Amino acid sequence: MRAFDYEEPRTLEEASALMARPGRNRLLAGGTDLLVRLKRREWTVDRVINLKRIGGLRGVEERGDHVFVGPLTTLDELAASEIVANRWPMLVETVHEMGSPQVRAMSTAGGNLCNASPAADLAPPLLCLDATLNVWGTRGERLIPLREFFLGPGKTALGPDEILKEIRIPAATARGCFIKFCTRRAMDLAFVSVACAAVGKDVRLALGAVSPTPIRVPPSVEEAVRRCSPIDDIRASAEYRREMVRVLVRRALERVAS
Amino acid sequence: MTVNGNIVALEIEPHRTLLEVLRNDLGLAGVREGCSTGDCGACTVLVNGKPLVSCLVLAPDAEGASITTIEGLAKNGKLDPMQEAFIAKGAIQCGFCTPGMILAAKTEDVPEGNLCRCTGYKKIQEAIREERRTTRPQA
Numbered sequence: 523m524r525a526f527d528y529e530e531p532r533t534l535e536e537a538s539a540l541m542a543r544p545g546r547n548r549l550l551a552g553g554t555d556l557l558v559r560l561k562r563r564e565w566t567v568d569r570v571i572n573l574k575r576i577g578g579l580r581g582v583e584e585r586g587d588h589v590f591v592g593p594l595t596t597l598d599e600l601a602a603s604e605i606v607a608n609r610w611p612m613l614v615e616t617v618h619e620m621g622s623p624q625v626r627a628m629s630t631a632g633g634n635l636c637n638a639s640p641a642a643d644l645a646p647p648l649l650c651l652d653a654t655l656n657v658w659g660t661r662g663e664r665l666i667p668l669r670e671f672f673l674g675p676g677k678t679a680l681g682p683d684e685i686l687k688e689i690r691i692p693a694a695t696a697r698g699c700f701i702k703f704c705t706r707r708a709m710d711l712a713f714v715s716v717a718c719a720a721v722g723k724d725v726r727l728a729l730g731a732v733s734p735t736p737i738r739v740p741p742s743v744e745e746a747v748r749r750c751s752p753i754d755d756i757r758a759s760a761e762y763r764r765e766m767v768r769v770l771v772r773r774a775l776e777r778v779a780s
Numbered sequence: 781m782t783v784n785g786n787i788v789a790l791e792i793e794p795h796r797t798l799l800e801v802l803r804n805d806l807g808l809a810g811v812r813e814g815c816s817t818g819d820c821g822a823c824t825v826l827v828n829g830k831p832l833v834s835c836l837v838l839a840p841d842a843e844g845a846s847i848t849t850i851e852g853l854a855k856n857g858k859l860d861p862m863q864e865a866f867i868a869k870g871a872i873q874c875g876f877c878t879p880g881m882i883l884a885a886k887t888e889d890v891p892e893g894n895l896c897r898c899t900g901y902k903k904i905q906e907a908i909r910e911e912r913r914t915t916r917p918q919a
Contacts, residue, residue: 526793528840550838557797557836558817570794572841622893624833624884625818708892709819 523560527569530729532575534658536686540571542660542683549573549685551594551633554625566686573685579632582606583694589691593632597621600631610691612698612719614645619702622709632686635671638678638735645736646717647700649728659684674733696721699777701770705757713758716746716768718774725778728769732763746771781845783808784852798837799823802849810879811848814895821894824880825849831884833893850879864887865902865911873898885911 531537541547545568550556559565573579580594582603586754591606600606601617620643621629634644653668658738660683671679680686698719713732718741730748732750739746752763781788792801802811802825814822816835821863821876823834851859862882863917875886877896884891885908
């Protein structure tokens with residue numbers, strides 16, 4: 523990696539002031555995406571701002587009618603949370619499809635969302651659960667529904683000085699599933715991913731890896747196929763991905779209905 | 781930080797990884813550099829008891845942590861039961877993945893984040909099962 527300045531702010535105020543400085547600034551959470559991109563020289567940075575010395579950004583807790591997930595909560599901590607396991611087994615299922623144990627012990631929930639990969643595994647289930655992001659910036663806090671957060675591959679609604687402060691999920695229990703379609707059992711990216719959840723009688727569906735961002739779609743096979751816009755790449759063709767959306771959405775809907 | 785039970789104080793540039801510091805500054809060559817992008821698990825070390833890939837840990841982020849590499853697994857001149865099991869079952873071919881594999885096997889039944897390019901998985905699996913059977917019969 524090329525040299526960069528390194529900062530360890532103690533508060534969100536300090537972190538956000540550092541982000542507002544001139545130059546290419548990047549936040550460090552788990553590091554499993556950032557370090558890979560820096561090594562491959564896909565990103566160049568002047569300053570890395572490590573968020574881990576800021577208190578209160580890690581852990582899962584229930585307050586009122588929401589569950590709050592700190593952005594620095596690692597994937598294995600998320601899956602080990604009783605609050606999560608009791609309400610949304612589908613989230614635990616999702617985490618077990620991600621990376622490897624070593625990577626899950628490092629990667630964070632906030633990092634998975636803020637990198638805005640079209641194939642981010644946490645996005646489809648959290649879209650189904652109507653998650654909202656509480657974002658901290660120099661001008662104060664604001665809430666962004668996850669549905670409005672992803673703007674394109676690697677692009678989010680976060681301003682240059684804004685930092686994800688917490689992920690809030692309505693506390694209602696959901697029955698659901700996550701289907702990740704890929705060639706290997708560990709350390710793989712999805713060709714197509716489908717999350718489906720029933721909250722009471724309300725059935726919700728979301729897709730990953732088949733459009734520029736993860737998307738919520740109406741809970742029907744035809745609508746899902748119509749609204750996805752997959753690309754051809756080295757891993758699969760667009761035509762194949764579209765066909766797999768048809769198959770996997772049908773399976774997901776059947777599984778949640780049964 | 782503490783490395784294999786010894787307190788280590790180092791001044792390092794912030795863009796270096798824990799892997800580089802362990803191998804190059806501390807001479808712990810049992811920490812292997814494979815892909816360097818977190819995919820192969822060869823650089824696995826225990827950080828506060830948890831297996832992590834040291835190629836993706838920024839060195840300053842390991843400040844204050846307790847790190848165990850394969851060199852620190854033997855206690856009082858006696859190999860760790862997992863090391864013994866790997867030897868007994870011949871679960872080693874070229875040996876490149878072995879340190880990471882053994883450290884990951886301390887907490888995982890089947891290390892799914894570790895690649896063996898010799899594809900000697902069968903004996904590795906047998907060694908891990910054997911170690912589980914002999915050291916924790918109730919589990």
